[in-house]
Amino acid sequence: MSPLYNDTLLRALAREPTEYTPIWLMRQAGRYLPEYNALRARAGSFLALAKTPALACEVTLQPLERFQLDAAILFSDILTVPDAMGLGLFFAAGEGPRFERPLRDETAIRRLAAPDPSAELGYVLEAVRQIRSALGGRVPLIGFSGSPYTLACYMVEGSGSSDFPVLKTMLYQRPDLLHHILEVNAQAVAHYLNAQIAAGAQAVMLFDTWGGNLSAAGYEEFSLAYARRVLRELRRECDGRKVPAILFTKGGGQWLEAMASSGFDAIGLDWTVDPGDARRRAGARVALQGNLDPAVLYAPPERVRAEARRVLDQFGALPGHVFNLGHGITPLASPEAVASLVDEVRTYSRAQRHAVPASRAAIPGST
Amino acid sequence: MSPLYNDTLLRALAREPTEYTPIWLMRQAGRYLPEYNALRARAGSFLALAKTPALACEVTLQPLERFQLDAAILFSDILTVPDAMGLGLFFAAGEGPRFERPLRDETAIRRLAAPDPSAELGYVLEAVRQIRSALGGRVPLIGFSGSPYTLACYMVEGSGSSDFPVLKTMLYQRPDLLHHILEVNAQAVAHYLNAQIAAGAQAVMLFDTWGGNLSAAGYEEFSLAYARRVLRELRRECDGRKVPAILFTKGGGQWLEAMASSGFDAIGLDWTVDPGDARRRAGARVALQGNLDPAVLYAPPERVRAEARRVLDQFGALPGHVFNLGHGITPLASPEAVASLVDEVRTYSRAQRHAVPASRAAIPGST
Numbered sequence: 001m002s003p004l005y006n007d008t009l010l011r012a013l014a015r016e017p018t019e020y021t022p023i024w025l026m027r028q029a030g031r032y033l034p035e036y037n038a039l040r041a042r043a044g045s046f047l048a049l050a051k052t053p054a055l056a057c058e059v060t061l062q063p064l065e066r067f068q069l070d071a072a073i074l075f076s077d078i079l080t081v082p083d084a085m086g087l088g089l090f091f092a093a094g095e096g097p098r099f100e101r102p103l104r105d106e107t108a109i110r111r112l113a114a115p116d117p118s119a120e121l122g123y124v125l126e127a128v129r130q131i132r133s134a135l136g137g138r139v140p141l142i143g144f145s146g147s148p149y150t151l152a153c154y155m156v157e158g159s160g161s162s163d164f165p166v167l168k169t170m171l172y173q174r175p176d177l178l179h180h181i182l183e184v185n186a187q188a189v190a191h192y193l194n195a196q197i198a199a200g201a202q203a204v205m206l207f208d209t210w211g212g213n214l215s216a217a218g219y220e221e222f223s224l225a226y227a228r229r230v231l232r233e234l235r236r237e238c239d240g241r242k243v244p245a246i247l248f249t250k251g252g253g254q255w256l257e258a259m260a261s262s263g264f265d266a267i268g269l270d271w272t273v274d275p276g277d278a279r280r281r282a283g284a285r286v287a288l289q290g291n292l293d294p295a296v297l298y299a300p301p302e303r304v305r306a307e308a309r310r311v312l313d314q315f316g317a318l319p320g321h322v323f324n325l326g327h328g329i330t331p332l333a334s335p336e337a338v339a340s341l342v343d344e345v346r347t348y349s350r351a352q353r354h355a356v357p358a359s360r361a362a363i364p365g366s367t
Numbered sequence: 368m369s370p371l372y373n374d375t376l377l378r379a380l381a382r383e384p385t386e387y388t389p390i391w392l393m394r395q396a397g398r399y400l401p402e403y404n405a406l407r408a409r410a411g412s413f414l415a416l417a418k419t420p421a422l423a424c425e426v427t428l429q430p431l432e433r434f435q436l437d438a439a440i441l442f443s444d445i446l447t448v449p450d451a452m453g454l455g456l457f458f459a460a461g462e463g464p465r466f467e468r469p470l471r472d473e474t475a476i477r478r479l480a481a482p483d484p485s486a487e488l489g490y491v492l493e494a495v496r497q498i499r500s501a502l503g504g505r506v507p508l509i510g511f512s513g514s515p516y517t518l519a520c521y522m523v524e525g526s527g528s529s530d531f532p533v534l535k536t537m538l539y540q541r542p543d544l545l546h547h548i549l550e551v552n553a554q555a556v557a558h559y560l561n562a563q564i565a566a567g568a569q570a571v572m573l574f575d576t577w578g579g580n581l582s583a584a585g586y587e588e589f590s591l592a593y594a595r596r597v598l599r600e601l602r603r604e605c606d607g608r609k610v611p612a613i614l615f616t617k618g619g620g621q622w623l624e625a626m627a628s629s630g631f632d633a634i635g636l637d638w639t640v641d642p643g644d645a646r647r648r649a650g651a652r653v654a655l656q657g658n659l660d661p662a663v664l665y666a667p668p669e670r671v672r673a674e675a676r677r678v679l680d681q682f683g684a685l686p687g688h689v690f691n692l693g694h695g696i697t698p699l700a701s702p703e704a705v706a707s708l709v710d711e712v713r714t715y716s717r718a719q720r721h722a723v724p725a726s727r728a729a730i731p732g733s734t
Contacts, residue, residue, distance in 0.1 A: 162529075165665070169662070173666055215693075218660070219639075272582060272621060273583065293539075294530075295531075295539060296539055298535060300540065
């Protein structure tokens with residue numbers, strides 16, 4: 001393996017000082033990029049891209065060719081694990097992910113088993129190896145999975161939903177069945193992330209897209225408990241270096257204290273969280289990742305830069321911040337806006353580290 | 368006007384002691400009730416029900432015939448105001464509300480004007496009068512409107528959305544236009560709620576269904592500032608008694624301190640908020656309304672009762688709690704589950720008020 005030339009992300013996740021605030025963007029390889037759309041058109045579909053290692057590798061590197069990003073993230077889907085369990089992942093035109101065979105009866109649920117990643121998710125592991133090789137140590141590679149709870153939401157409901165009535169019916173009528181699914185999912189996700197790490201992933205992230213649809217007590221019982229179980233099973237070392245783990249629960253800002261005490265190295269924040277408030281509540285226990293409103297990328301360049309500075313000012317130039325959006329970049333974002341964002345974060349955060357703190361500068365005679 | 372026989376809701380909203388915790392349910396007149404579906408089928412549509420005062424009155428009273436609820440809420444839609452502004456509210460089969468003429472150009476936005484409620488929303492005011500008469504003082508009547516921001520979301524986007532790209536584009540590209548819409552909306556909503564109060568509404572509520580899609584700073588600038596503007600304009604007196612005002616922002620749990628300082632008498636909480644945490648953060652400034660997960664109503668009766676007790680225990684038997692769901696009741700809820708919920712809240716909260724506090728009972732020899 002090549003040495004890692006830019007380890008800014010890994011140091012920020014470890015809350016070590018960095019020369020500037022590292023930045024990567026959720027879904028940074030995606031439909032806002034013309035070169036992505038061209039490759040996707042040739043491949044025929046999103047899943048064809050994700051399931052063909054050479055194409056997944058090519059797509060993963062596309063945003064790095066354009067922007068000075070501090071990480072690559074594996075191009076894949078959060079639902080590869082239940083797909084490997086036999087549920088049949090597919091995408092209807094213009095819609096989110098769906099399963100052909102959602103979990104609707106006890107027999108199917110009791111039969112559920114964690115897949116062997118090397119056998120059934122080999123295409124992902126091969127993509128990880130190819131990406132690592134293609135990166136040549138430019139930046140670290142982030143591996144990921146959907147969280148046990150978020151996988152269960154799709155597995156039971158069969159698709160995304162505004163309120164997940166089928167999942168919630170199971171949760172309140174047969175919590176034992178949901179817990180069984182979550183146990184299998186936690187084991188499966190741990191095996192899967194360990195296999196990604198063994199293949200070369202240098203950081204890992206759990207995407208808990210739907211944890212925010214739970215009550216406060218339900219979040220602890222059905223989502224966070226199983227995220228912790230995944231974390232406990234991880235063998236977090238790659239190339240002799242610790243592999244940091246990031247937990248992102250969309251809509252989970254109210255539960256930041258619980259997340260910050262969960263053992264994860266970093267917590268992803270959506271754009272509804274006040275960064276200063278998050279700093280105070282999370283304390284020095286974890287790094288924080290986020291949290292610009294993805295819709296800022298619809299704005300003209302000067303507004304993008306101003307909003308980026310606002311987020312950086314709110315987090316403060318303390319160690320332990322990784323700049324990101326508060327959710328995935330959308331197809332409507334402009335590459336020019338992304339270029340402005342990445343440039344502003346690099347430039348402004350570097351300047352922040354050399355600035356005299358305003359509070360000190362304001363004291364008369366304190367030169 | 369008849370005297371008000373059950374004023375438990377109004378006393379709880381004023382944080383005065385009550386014999387039990389009052390309960391009403393968002394969307395309590397709705398599709399989970401067979402008698403509602405029958406009347407809606409006869410009327411032809413939801414909007415026909417809402418726009419015919421006698422039918423709106425009949426539907427408003429339906430849940431009170433079945434359950435011991437402590438309030439009636441006007442049967443109407445949150446989007447009547449922009450409909451009266453000429454945007455053309457309609458409902459496509461199986462979908463949420465839409466506008467025929469969403470606000471997409473500056474000319475239309477600059478032409479926007481607050482409607483005269485007595486002329487253009489007379490059907491709502493007539494419904495309020497008929498409901499008050501039909502209630503005969505059994506329980507108070509709650510009037511309502513969508514919040515200025517939530518109205519703007521629908522007015523600009525033209526429909527509900529998972530991420531409101533058109534609205535967000537305006538917010539970041541032309542905030543001046545969005546502020547203009549919000550100013551007109553605030554004036555229109557204030558006039559509308561004042562007219563509802565004059566017609567007999569004894570409490571009013573602002574439904575800020577989409578405020579939770581904003582950043583923390585954006586919530587203050589685009590939603591809360593205009594909710595406060597509405598509040599300042601209200602003439603809050605009906606039948607010689609103060610008309611309390613409730614603010615509900617779905618997804619707003621993180622901003623509870625700001626909401627609690629806004630001047631509203633009560634804050635509605637969605638089901639993601641931890642009630643004990645909310646009590647600590649809101650202090651004694653406001654009453655709190657909520658916050659059972661609406662999906663609990665898919666559970667068997669004993670589970671419904673247990674979850675109701677959990678919410679009551681978390682709020683504690685202090686003055687200033689109004690029991691409600693954390694969002695509207697869904698068509699999948701069973702009337703039997705609602706009956707169990709209403710009975711348990713009444714019975715258990717009454718018992719709570721007579722119980723020896725557990726902490727005191729646990730002290731040995733302190734009889």
